[in-house]
Amino acid sequence: MPRIGVYICHCGENIAGAVNVEEVRKYAEQLPGVVLARNYLFMCSDPGQELIKQDIRNGLIDRVVVAACTPRTHEPIFRKAVEDGGLNKYLLEMANIRDQDSWPHWQDKEGATEKAKKLVASAVAKAAYLEPLEDRFVEVTRASLVVGGGVSGMFAALDLANMGYKVYLVEKNPSVGGNMAKLDKTFPTNDCSACILTPIMVQVGTHPNIELLTYSEVESVEGSVGNFKVKVRKKQTYIDWDKCTGCGDCVNACPAKVPNEFNEGMNNRKAIYIEFPQAVPKRAVVDIEHCLNCAKRVMGTQPRIHSKTGEPILAPCEKACKTGACDRSRAYNPEGELIELNVGTIIIATGYKVMDKEPFKEYSPQSPNVITAMQLERILSATGPTDGQLKRPSDGEKPKTIAFISCVGSRDKRFHTYCSKVCCMYMLKEARLIKEKYPNINIYIFFIDVRTGGKDFEEYYNYCRNLGIRMLRGRVGAVDELPGDRLRVRAFDVDLGAPVELEADLVVLATAIEPAPALEELGRKMGITCGSEGFLKELHTKLYPVETSVKGIYIAGCAQGPKDIPESVSQARAASSAAAVPLTLGKVIVEPLISEVNQRKCSGCGTCVQLCPYSAISLVEDKGKLHSKIDEALCAGCGICAAACPSGVITLHGFTNTQIFAQIKALAS
Amino acid sequence: MTNEQAVADIINLSEGDSSLANEIRELGGEELLECIQCAKCAAACPLALAGFSFFNKRVIQAVLMGLRDALLDDSSIWACQSCNRCTEICPREVNPFEIIQAMRRVAIREFALPTLSIEGLKSLYDTGHAVYLAGAGNTRNKVGLPEKPPSTVANPEALKELQAILRKTALAELGIIPMEEPGV
């Protein structure tokens, strides 16, 4: 007969404010198998834990039930106490009488007390059937995968690489750099973005511990912390990167014109292109969709021979290539190459995308002079479509009046309810860069709130006001197109209490920051959910901001939510440090709360194999008979197989049928 | 001039006068651009509390937007009590009162000042007192005081000196009141 000790926590007022703790204690005392029941103000405090340890040491109890808060945060603490007392740590059961009882039933004290009794009874019933289990340890693959080669991903990769770990850095574009590479200057110090980013890109590109996989995407992720198997698709570049020197001769020769993504569609690139001048790696890729196949040089076909010269007729790109990197005769696999990586931890740093202007019909997006702030960023950049000259798109004239419109798609229930956080500062920055260069240009910023929380940000804002940038509180309601490529901006000046109109030459929309495309799909591949706003969810907003619900997978930068460069870098470095912990330990504990098949009784129907979300179960043949086998390293203990097994021969340790039925019986009685 | 009508129908910012802000800063409103329109000043401003259309915060925003005409067409700024409570509480050290004073200085330069102010200036120049009641001598006698206080009104030399000083100020250049040298 087990001897169960029940410990009921007041959690200060959190539980005791709704639950009559003493009544629950008295009730617990007379439950079958219970030899003692105690309550205490804070069970998780040292003296609280000591109660448990002493009772075990004194030989009074051999099973422990703690009725307190959530096992999510506190189970490890009480398991440790049980172990320190001298019992197997899995001889502990928790009843969550706070999150599941006192909090939701705060107004109904009587009901809360009754429910607490039920929850305690159920935990006690299960505790009677608890069995000792042993932890297992799994060796860790000492390598990490970082998904996303923006400033966050690069810093995460560099930190891990500098700690001595192998890092695979996967980037979907041909070059690392991300959105930051597109920026002209960066607030609050106005450093040239390329100047501070390029050295980081170069370090990433040359680090002996970093394997750069650009123009690549993650296809699937299997396994668990310590041992993830990741399939990465290297997209087809149609250029032999071992031979390509990034000279750009092929690019110059290519006659095709494709809207240039790097310049936010404001000019054209070629079908064969190098993403941007500072690209790392500086290699060309062929955008096969837009390739004109000049001289009928479809990839993988042999060239026709000139009837007179007898020479092969080549496309301009391959003709221009001096190294043979561009060779259209080669039979490239359009699917690229699928490679498999083994890593111990993963950091997701896939960044963000800025909304485009099209959805905002009230702001006349059809006008070329209505642009997004990211487009203005490219206009201001020396590597942009105007070589850094301030020209409005319609006619290349320098604008005399510029209006910025804030919160376009942010704080907007039609699009994103959240604040994009960086827009106030980037508007001020762009306005300041223009005003400092051209003091006579009139600049208006239409805002709802100026949110400049951040080190040195408010000072930046004050500086901008002092430059004569006009700040006007009032969300713009309409932008009308006027003759002469001009625009009429209409708002209500809250401070004057009157409707206002402004004729502008250029209207800049501070469009919202959105999750990167397919972020949700990537999350699904890894078992991480997105919040309602579409960004990946961290494990705990305050305490575990870089961890996710999947052990061993971490997040950094705007994949988790809008943030600026300083915050992104901080979070990236936090994530790399968290991701290094399992690598440094070299092994990870795998809880024994996993499924086991009674192989002798298994009929080999394969139902469980299909259902396992972790691909942990396979059918094996033994003496001419099929039966399922569970890979302990892959099993996450979800219990789907145990529930589904038609023969009832799968046991989920820690949640056995006997234990669960006992709990249900206690709850129902 | 009125102080009743809030603001004209639609304000055309494009017609805003971008030189106004600088003019205000040159005429004593140095800290104009420090204002972030928090409206703390207006919470305690007698002009706002009495229902005038332009008060400290609003004057500043109108100046920032260059709305010279709207400000000149309105007499609110002349009703400012100079109480300086705004100066005391402004968290940005804008000195909103001084912005209103500077706006008066702008208005005076465009001869957009109320008759009362012209009278005050004239009285200051002619007697040395902005407020001077010619019949006050009797009242003064009644309470046992000499007919004239010991100021410029009782002291022609002092008045002459004050007038000569005033002729060396901006007031003389503006030509708001006649300022001939007496006897010339």
Add this chain to the structure above:
Amino acid sequence: MKVGFFVGCNTAFNRPDLEQAVRYAFPALGIELDNLEGQSCCPSWGTMPSVDVVGWCVVGARNHTIAEEKGLDIVTVCGSCYGSLAESKYKMDTHPEIKEQVNNILKDFGREYKGTSNVRLTFYYLYHELGPDKIKEAIKYKLDGLKVALQPGCHTLWPSKVYYDKEEDPFHPRVLKEMCEALGATVGHYTRLIDCCGMGAMRSTDMEKSLKLVERKLLSMKSEVNPDLIVTGCSSCLIQLDTAQEFLRNSKKINFEIPVLHYMQVLALCLGADPEKVTGLAKTNVKPIIERIVG
């Protein structure tokens, strides 16, 4: 003890009884008043301060130099004069370029602004130079049992940085209260104590709006203190509170009258002055109050 008396316009021409009160009370307390012969307007806010900063300061500076030459501080009974003079002084003392321009003009008249004379307000001057206890000793009549509501006046408080005599907390001023208590008054607190009375430029620009402010103030006083007497610290407030009540009664905004006196008038009465000379121009009926004081 000697101090220069800056009379100003409103006191000299509108309420010379207040001037007389100052001229009675100071000597009665052993303080000699200098006439600052040749003084002019401070200048008032709507005149030179609204024209130009240097023009404002130079007129102010001329007044300052009259006192400086005699080595005296300036004392005023009017909040506006106090504010304008203190602020022009502050401007010149903190902005050397303004001071230089002012002195460039003044030097042709044999004057130079140095900044050596302080600008004081009558009751602050008495508070700091004599103190409430000395006043308590000096008075012949006491305000025993008289319930008083105060009107310190904006210009006596703000902007505190420009004033020589400062309240410890300008939003909860104590000096006028202590000075009235020294005379034996019971001072009641009301929540619109530091609100503007509406006198000044506002009254000249829009009488109706100006009356709105004084109405709010009077109603707060009446309902929260129900005073026998209003004591002001500023001559402008005196005029507003003394004259506005009749207007407000005529337009049925209020249905009461509270007598109004400046602190210096009450002090002069307590020191034994002829009531007719020091309060004779009051519009509100102050006779019953005077009877209660001097018996």
